[in-house]
């Protein structure tokens with residue numbers, strides 16, 4: 001078996017590593033290869049619901065923010081697919097997730113530096129190079145970039161119930177459940193809960209008998225998508241945020257939750273108008289209920305279905321609902337991927353079991369003077385709320401490529417900012433420290 005040697009090897013091909021692959025593809029400074037365990041590209045396939053929309057602009061694609069002349073832009077995808085003019089005529093400012101997924105798949109399978117059906121099993125370091133083993137290949141690389149995404153999060157007391165009738169929403173479209181005549185409980189009030197509610201309401205999986213939508217949040221809450229909120233998703237803010245004390249960062253990230261975890265206004269309005277029509281125009285008997293301020297505390301199963309025990313966040317009253325099917329829209333969590341377990345013995349981990357990241361997204365570890373391990377979608381508590389989002393993925397990709405190559409391959413200077421955050425950017429802090437030292 002031939003061992004291919006690379007400068008930078010990527011584990012996982014989601015949009016974030018794909019952005020690095022696309023920007024690297026037009027530069028010869030680094031040899032790169034990105035490995036994906038799936039046989040072909042798929043973007044959250046269990047949630048590719050027909051009418052689900054993107055939360056972000058199509059200009060926040062793999063490359064445009066840094067290099068709009070790169071061939072892997074969304075606009076070039078439209079041109080190559082001969083649909084640019086019909087697209088313009090459609091007047092869409094926000095596109096469907098299905099179309100964005102088609103675009104990502106087109107890029108992933110057109111790039112020469114991607115390889116599928118490569119499940120990375122283990123990564124070891126011999127003091128000089130990383131050795132990467134998949135089920136059927138070995139590779140060596142000077143640097144790594146880990147882009148393995150996040151894992152579906154299921155409350156511990158739900159785990160024993162996971163089955164065809166109780167599952168995480170990330171599996172919905174893959175399981176294709178027949179929900180005809182069923183009482184369904186949707187747990188979780190974020191964008192996924194809203195997408196699932198809307199599609200169940202529209203009978204995408206059969207004519208549902210009853211829907212209970214349960215959310216711990218104090219209302220069905222909107223995405224905060226104002227132009228000033230968008231300033232959090234800009235390089236100057238990320239650079240400044242990085243300098244804050246850890247406790248301050250944590251509280252800022254939780255305060256800014258609705259800037260990425262709220263529900264888009266279009267989606268909310270679409271749902272509300274359906275509800276209005278159903279209740280006040282069609283005068284249908286009650287078959288759905290929206291219950292904010294309720295926390296699912298426990299659940300039990302019998303031949304009559306699931307009993308879900310809820311606690312009210314304001315009154316602390318306990319209530320119970322019954323369901324035949326429970327769909328958990330309970331989010332995602334971060335964990336170190338299994339393929340890093342051997343390497344992790346050499347990496348200092350924080351109390352959450354994750355490595356600390358430098359400003360350039362490289363891991364702080366003893367081998368870092370020569371060999372870098374970059375991580376994407378792993379630094380919300382170091383780099384801020386933009387980390388798990390598409391908005392700055394291409395800027396982060398360029399920053400990683402500049403750092404790994406030791407060259408200024410891409411111009412990553414932040415644009416002049418509209419808001420003065422009063423936060424020192426990294427360069428300013430370095431200048432201040434240098435001045436103090438002189």
Ligand SMILES: Cc1cc2nc3c(=O)[nH]c(=O)nc-3n(C[C@H](O)[C@H](O)[C@H](O)COP(=O)(O)OP(=O)(O)OC[C@H]3O[C@@H](n4cnc5c(N)ncnc54)[C@H](O)[C@@H]3O)c2cc1C
Nearest residue numbers: 012014015016036037047054055056120148149377389390
């Ligand atoms: C339903 C949904 C919709 C979203 N919509 C938006 C949006 O509109 N706008 C926005 O800004 N953000 C959105 N996000 C957030 C974010 O952009 C996405 O989650 C994005 O997919 C994150 O990309 P990623 O590359 O980190 O991970 P992923 O897309 O999860 O990709 C990781 C890949 O790594 C592979 N992998 C894992 N382990 C291995 C291994 N050992 N070997 C090989 N391959 C491996 C996996 O198979 C997977 O393909 C959305 C998230 C979800 C869940």
